[in-house]
Amino acid sequence: MIPVFKESEELIKFANTHHLYKDLILQLKKDFGLANLTLDLPEDSNPNELKYLLQKNIQFLIEEKFSDFVNLLYIVDLPENTARQILETEKQNISDHYTFLILKRVWQKIWFRQKYQ
Template structure:
């Protein structure tokens, strides 16, 4: 299995095809709770709405609760190097790119747990 997705839609499509989409949402919810964030996604949410709502949540964290945003990235274990390589001049585009990195990291966790447990 490769993890070379080009965007969130592709990642979420693969998660659905491999019947791991619900586990991806549960993992995301678990990490949101560990980061003491009140956001929680319903397991029946569509992939498009999940991406949009997560993007919005990350956008708000960056703009209004930056310390919580950093803690969230730490809990999920998004690479600091990847975050630093992003262009921060446009917060909308930055939060969209971070959304993809978050989903990609959560996907790796779910995929490995499924494969090796």
């Protein structure tokens, strides 16, 4: 059964302890690349850097390049109703919520790939 997480830090810590942290970074970079975006995130970055840089990029996309942000959500395969619900209900820390949802969805891809390899 796939682990369930309540926050980004918990997910990143779990990935790190299960030696899937590098895979998480690579998948994030791949998904950003498929959306024609660049995620400048070194593979040896620590978990705090990962969350900070990802959230910073997401905040920029929301504020400055919203259509690219929507495209990223499509590439990541975040359910549209979930994405729309956050836009309609959250007023503060919206980038934090999206960071967690993107990390969670990317984690699912990695987990399934690793489990059914």
